[in-house]
Amino acid sequence: MRYRVGAIALLGVGAWLLPYQLDSYAIHVVNVxxxxxxxxxxxxxxxxxxGQINLAQVAFFGVGAYVTAILTTKAGFGFWISAAxxxxxxxxxxxxxxxxxxxxxxxxxxxxxxxxxxAFTNWVTNSHIAGGAEGITGIPRPELxxxxxxxxxxxxYVELVVFATALAFGIFVVRxxxxxxxxxxxxxxxxxxxxxxxxxxxxxTAFLLASVYGGLAGVLYAGLIRYVAPETFSIANxxxxxxxxxxxxxxxxxxxxxxxxxxxxxxxxxxxxxxxxQVAYGSVVVLTVVxxxxxxxxxxxxxxxxLRRRGWLRGGPATAGTLRPFQPYEAxxxxxxxxxxxxxxxxxxxxxxxxLQDVTLTVPAGQIRGIVGxxxxxxxxxxxxxxxxxxxxxxxxxxxxxxxTAARPYRLAQAGVARTxxxxxxxxxxxxxxxxxxxLDRTRTSGIWRYAxxxxxxxxxxxxLRHEADAILTRFGLADFAHSLPGALPYGIQRRVEVARxxxxxxxxxxxxxxxxxxxxxxxxxxxxxxxxxxxxGVTVVVIxxxxxxxxxxxxxxxxxxxxxxxxxxTPAEVAVQPDxxxxxxxxxxxIDVPREVAI
Numbered sequence: 188m189r190y191r192v193g194a195i196a197l198l199g200v201g202a203w204l205l206p207y208q209l210d211s212y213a214i215h216v217v218n219v220x221x222x223x224x225x226x227x228x229x230x231x232x233x234x235x236x237x238g239q240i241n242l243a244q245v246a247f248f249g250v251g252a253y254v255t256a257i258l259t260t261k262a263g264f265g266f267w268i269s270a271a272x273x274x275x276x277x278x279x280x281x282x283x284x285x286x287x288x289x290x291x292x293x294x295x296x297x298x299x300x301x302x303x304x305x306a307f308t309n310w311v312t313n314s315h316i317a318g319g320a321e322g323i324t325g326i327p328r329p330e331l332x333x334x335x336x337x338x339x340x341x342x343x344y345v346e347l348v349v350f351a352t353a354l355a356f357g358i359f360v361v362r363x364x365x366x367x368x369x370x371x372x373x374x375x376x377x378x379x380x381x382x383x384x385x386x387x388x389x390x391x392t393a394f395l396l397a398s399v400y401g402g403l404a405g406v407l408y409a410g411l412i413r414y415v416a417p418e419t420f421s422i423a424n425x426x427x428x429x430x431x432x433x434x435x436x437x438x439x440x441x442x443x444x445x446x447x448x449x450x451x452x453x454x455x456x457x458x459x460x461x462x463x464x465q466v467a468y469g470s471v472v473v474l475t476v477v478x479x480x481x482x483x484x485x486x487x488x489x490x491x492x493x494l495r496r497r498g499w500l501r502g503g504p505a506t507a508g509t510l511r512p513f514q515p516y517e518a519x520x521x522x523x524x525x526x527x528x529x530x531x532x533x534x535x536x537x538x539x540x541x542x543l544q545d546v547t548l549t550v551p552a553g554q555i556r557g558i559v560g561x562x563x564x565x566x567x568x569x570x571x572x573x574x575x576x577x578x579x580x581x582x583x584x585x586x587x588x589x590x591x592t593a594a595r596p597y598r599l600a601q602a603g604v605a606r607t608x609x610x611x612x613x614x615x616x617x618x619x620x621x622x623x624x625x626x627l628d629r630t631r632t633s634g635i636w637r638y639a640x641x642x643x644x645x646x647x648x649x650x651x652l653r654h655e656a657d658a659i660l661t662r663f664g665l666a667d668f669a670h671s672l673p674g675a676l677p678y679g680i681q682r683r684v685e686v687a688r689x690x691x692x693x694x695x696x697x698x699x700x701x702x703x704x705x706x707x708x709x710x711x712x713x714x715x716x717x718x719x720x721x722x723x724x725g726v727t728v729v730v731i732x733x734x735x736x737x738x739x740x741x742x743x744x745x746x747x748x749x750x751x752x753x754x755x756x757x758t759p760a761e762v763a764v765q766p767d768x769x770x771x772x773x774x775x776x777x778x779i780d781v782p783r784e785v786a787i
Contacts, residue, residue: 202347206340214339218411220451221346222404227431227447228357228440229400235437236361237393238373240297242425243284246307247398249420250277251405253311256323256415261316266329266410273409274402281398288390292376304425312417322416329410336410346407353400357440359642360396363649364628365635369393371614371625378612381574382625382692383600388632423465427454430472435482438616442484449483508667510680513717516662519725522553525588527696527727528573533582535568542568544751546582550696550729555722557738557759558731560748566731567609569748570698574606575599586696601629603695607685607702609731613673619684620669623656626691656691663687663717679710686717696727703734715741739763 206214226248233241251273258269287299311317318324328337329345336342360366371379372389380386409415427450435446450468457464475482479489528550535543543565550556558566571577573584575596584592586602594602605626614622630648637645660666663683673681682702689697699718703711715737722728732738738745739759747755747768755762762768 199351202351203344206343211339214343216451216455218339218343218346220448221343221350222408222411223428223431223451224444224447225350225353225400225404225407226428227435227443228354229397229404230428230432231437231440231443232357232360232369232400233393233397234432235439235443236366236373237369237389238376239285239288239390239393240293240300241284241394241397242297242301242429243304243307244397244401244428245420245422245425246284246304247277247281247401248405248408249307249311249415250280250398251402252409252415252419253317253323253405255406255409256318256326257316259327259409260323260325266327270329270406270410273406274399277398277402277405278395281394281401282391284398285391285394288394289387301422301425305422308417308420308422311420318416320417322414324414326409326413326415328413339411342411346411349403349407353403354440354444356638357396357400359645360638361440363638363645364624364630364652365392365632365638367617367621367625368628368632370617370621374614374616375612377576377596378608378614379625380596381576381600381606381608381612382688383597383629384625385597385632387595392632392635427468430468433472433482434475436484437482439482439484442482445483508671510668510683511661511664511666513664513713513720514662515716515720516724518723522551522725522727525552526550527552527587528729529583529585530569530573531583531585533569533572533579533584535565535572535577536580541751543572543579546751546753548746548753548756550727552695552727553722553725554727554744555718555742556727556729557742557745558729558748559733559735559738559745564748565751566748567700568751570606570700570729570731573599574604574698600692600694603693604698605689605692605694605696606698607682607689607700609700609704611673611681611685613681613685613688615672615674617672618670619665619673619676620653620656620660622673622684622688623659623691624652626688627652627655627659659687659691663690678705679707682706682710682714683717686714690721690726694726696729697721699728699730699732701731701733703732703737711737 205217209217226244229247230241230244233239233244254273254276255266255269258264258272259266264272284300284303288296291299312320330336334341336345361370368379368384368389369392371382371384372386376386408419431446431450432443433446434450435444436442453467454464457467479486481489526549530546530548533543533546534541546565546569558569560566568577572579575591575594575598579592582592583590586599586604589602591599591602614625617625657666657669660669663686665680665684665687668676668680668684673684676684682705686699686702703714706714711734718728718730718741730738730742742759744757745759745762746753747762755765755768
């Protein structure tokens, strides 16, 4: 930490003294470079951190510049008032551009945002108020008491302060709860919603942040050049900016800055060879995507991994450790009377496939309910309907008496429904501790104003969440793996991490989808111990499982599915001997054994 602070201080001193080493042309190049770095940080937040394909960043840049130019030259406003309005206008456009992200993702979102950027360029080229193809000249210089900002040397310091503040703010966002939720959404939006992340609001927030950075860059550009024209905000410059972010490393804001600075220098060197420059940019981007998908920011880790494989470097990611014993929960209050989960006449059809047909079941509070049946019988589909991932074709789902049939996954998570998945859906790029922190954080996205006005409160809240996460890690015996990436851990430990993450959300209803799949006998025994302790703490549990020894010894009641319908429901002893169950599940007339203990 001490070395990091020293390096930052050294960089700050070097940046402050830089103008004394440069001529007038070089300082102009550096000023433009800072603008691209600011744009790259904004694009990195949306594209790299939040995973939203944003090809409209240059349009946000243009909105900031043009609104400043129009208000100062045509409406007579002062520069700084115009600048404030310009940033607000860019933010409004960012929310508009982000609207398609609520309904589409991947390359579709890229096409839409690119189309909006083209529409902006076309509008300013043909609009009288924007000066048409000739642009707007005569933008008044910004004024500060006692400072002549017509000097690019002095304007550099304005840019430097804005850039440093914006970069520090971006890093603060990434390393606190808002950034973690955005990274979780990027890694797996479905799982993020299931742990309570407000995915739609978060997508809009990503575009909002990107647009504010773009608007700030546009304001500074108008003050620096004092002239705006459509060619500055062309699609060619958008792809240049995209190349900067990809080459630098889109998942690292510092990497985005390095990419912006590096490519801006290369651009300056190739200014007399525009054709070769475009080929060079495209080639470097392709090579980066193929051979170094994490960009320049990821090279140190890749080189270190290579050296470790060859035995030239010791140490490595935090994967070594011991899985400690689970520490049982304290007994909770007696469950309230009544049904916690009520599924009434639910059907789910996928075109001609009837995955669920008129399913009705109730789960009383405090019960462990087992759901069994052959593959394809509709068990996981039921979980997906209950947890909000699917909307039922017909029927109703209620949780604690509240109708949650049409609720989004994050609404159900906030109402106390947590789940695991048949196929592990941990956030692979987040550490084990960060996986739990995402589930622990119940902050509403509407509270992001605190990031602008009350950073101390954000930091305190984040510190409290970390203490809670450490307590959960200790309870589940995962403390040694707190800083590990889940994908580097043994499968059985990953399963426990997923259960711990679900419990971090403080649920009333826990849905476990084949939690024993892939576990050995001892791990299954430990899982049964954990589930009993969870129920003892007052959480109602519904388990889908193929391990009949676990189901029969663990569950209070068992519901059997076949062909999308319930064919039996009762105690383990009752359903185990029913001929329909035996035939549907085993395919013959063998009676299912009902062990007293979980099979080892």
